[in-house]
């Protein structure tokens with residue numbers, strides 16, 4: 438997507454984070470917990486700083502890193518709900534959110550789709566979708582239902598290291614299901630009436646969608 442030279446330059450421009458977040462990032466990387474990439478984080482921060490949404494839903498908490506990033510950018514009256522279903526990460530996320538979350542992040546333990554279906558219509562201004570990548574297309578109608586008009590849906594990892602753009606015949610057989618589902622997701626995001634989408638080659642690919 439971008440050259441090594443550009444990557445190094447962008448890393449050089451990155452001002453870094455407060456110490457607790459840098460420690461959480463290092464810990465996540467050492468423990469092979471997948472968290473938002475640095476360049477995607479920069480975009481997420483800039484987006485939230487401009488939009489200032491008050492009701493945020495994140496699907497895929499991991500250990501709470503991106504929820505804490507988002508909390509730093511939101512107005513004091515904003516609230517973040519974040520969902521995770523993997524017990525070892527839930528335990529770590531609870532510790533991190535209790536320690537650094539200043540009380541405006543609610544962690545729901547459970548399956549993201551189930552939780553999504555329980556949310557009222559138009560109850561969120563901003564959705565950060567960062568959970569089971571193969572499920573995005575199935576979840577889309579519910580994502581659009583819970584999003585308020587003018588609200589933003591940011592979906593991470595949509596380019597799958599470039600695989601999404603490739604023909605299925607060059608994709609490893611075991612990755613073909615996620616490949617076809619992600620392509621279907623991006624086609625729906627791009628062609629569904631009532632949403633505007635731009636696919637950004639930032640990090641592992643971000644789909645930036647607005648419900649009009």
Ligand SMILES: C[S@@+](CC[C@H](N)C(=O)[O-])C[C@H]1O[C@@H](n2cnc3c(N)ncnc32)[C@H](O)[C@@H]1O
Nearest residue numbers: 472473497499502503521522523548549568569
């Ligand atoms: C990429 S990680 C999230 C990273 C996090 N947003 C961050 O940047 O700090 C994706 C997480 O989604 C969780 N997950 C996957 N499928 C899920 C589901 N159906 N319901 C809830 N969580 C799920 C995984 O256990 C994993 O921790």
